[in-house]
Amino acid sequence: MRTAIGWLLRGGALGCLAFLIFGPIANLALWAVAVRWYFPYKLPLVYGFKYWHEVFDPRGDAIESLSTSLFIALFTVAACLALAVPAGYALARGRLPWRGGILLAFLLPQAMPSLAVYFNVAHIFYSLGLNGTITGVVLVHTVHGLVFAVWIAAAAFTAVDHELELAARNIGASALGSFFTVTLPLAAPGIMASAIFVFLESLDEFTGTYFVGVPDVVTLPLLMFTASVAGNYQIAAITALILLVPSVGFMLFIERFLKADVLAKVGG
């Protein structure tokens, strides 16, 4: 009897939690395939992919926004890695003056509310002619992504045994040679994880793009926002699903890339 009540309580609590977690996502998915749905009907009256054709119309805004978003995300990843790999290596090897202060500077963009900074960046960019340009948006995303990129890269390099590098040097490899043939390949899974993370952060970024990208750079989140505020729930739901899929995929696969030994060293 007691076990039955236990099962009932446990099942009830987990069921409620599952409803609260998946309910909002299910509602979004329903809107994505609803052609007609209005009050007081509890489910859509007509299902179909009518709005998918509209969204994926090659001449439509969504395809253009998607390619803008992907383009920006790829450039952001390239910029972040180019900056974070050397920085992460230097921080990991630890012979750095003011190491604490430098780590703190990289943490700052995550530790301060960023919206006020974004519109001041936009103000500066305006006088430089960078507002409404892809370059401007990539720069803003890069600063935001650098926090994760540098911290994860530093952790990944810390997890690589320094002795291996020294061994390579002993048998005659140059400093650069041992870095590219020994250290970098060993740190690659961690670097890969930070690249994916930066890519997703850029793909999903809204606030910075909202201030710096206007009026010419319309990324997918901005398109989704406009559609949602205008009441085009189907368009908003479909674009939201496009953003949702890579995020959930990353959540499910993160453990393959970020090994426990690297995670343990983040912030160290």
Place this chain on the structure above:
Amino acid sequence: MREARLFMLLLVLPALSVVLALFVYPLGLSLASAFTAKDGTATLENFAKTYQLYGDDILFTFLIVAVSTVVIGALAAAIGGYLILGENPRAVAFLKWLYRWPLFIPFIVAAQCMRTFLAKNGLMNNTFDSLGLINLQSAVGLLDWRGIIVTFVWKQTPFVALLVAGAMASLDRSTMEAARNLGAGRVRILVEIVLPQVAQVMVVGLILSFVTMLSVLSVPIMVSGGSPAMLTVDMAFRINSYGDYGTANALGFISYAMTGIAAWVYLRRGVSGGGRP
């Protein structure tokens, strides 16, 4: 050796200069602008105007973010606690699989999900009506301050729970088992033995969440229609409608100050706890 240090510094320099130029410098500009009048003299008039126009919103923002933070902390503790103390392996495995789903979902997508889910005719009310719990005709939606809190909690709890569960998993289990053998209940073990040991990690996670919630623009606009407004909405409005950088930066200063208070609470805790790391 000296050269090696210089070389290491050179490796960090490009990344550091990007952060300094595109974050620290605008941050300084924002602070300066908050205390500067239109004619360039030092003044507090931006704050007087801010208080007059947005006094309620400041309080409202603080309450929403504070309540969300408390709820997130409680849920994260409950989830982490069940994962470590739960006795049914299948339920533990299911919870472990379940709780992380919203982790990487962007705020803007979470806002769109909630905008439909919590509406008067959203899936939540529809389900409750089908179960006979409410009557849909007289039901109300949650698309106001409550919706903002629900969205924040939904999105941020997995993050804090992940950190807390990780810290709990690395605890020494012998004290917990000893307490269990002496007859302590699981809730008591969680509150008296487990939570004090992971408090530091929990507070870091909660502060990061607090800062994140103070920076989000999409959720208050999309979930509550921007009324009553959170500070982010007010700032965007001052900039987009009036180009009023003075007032917007004063609002920004207030959001930094709220973060400062959170950080101060954290540091003070560290000191009162005997300066434990």
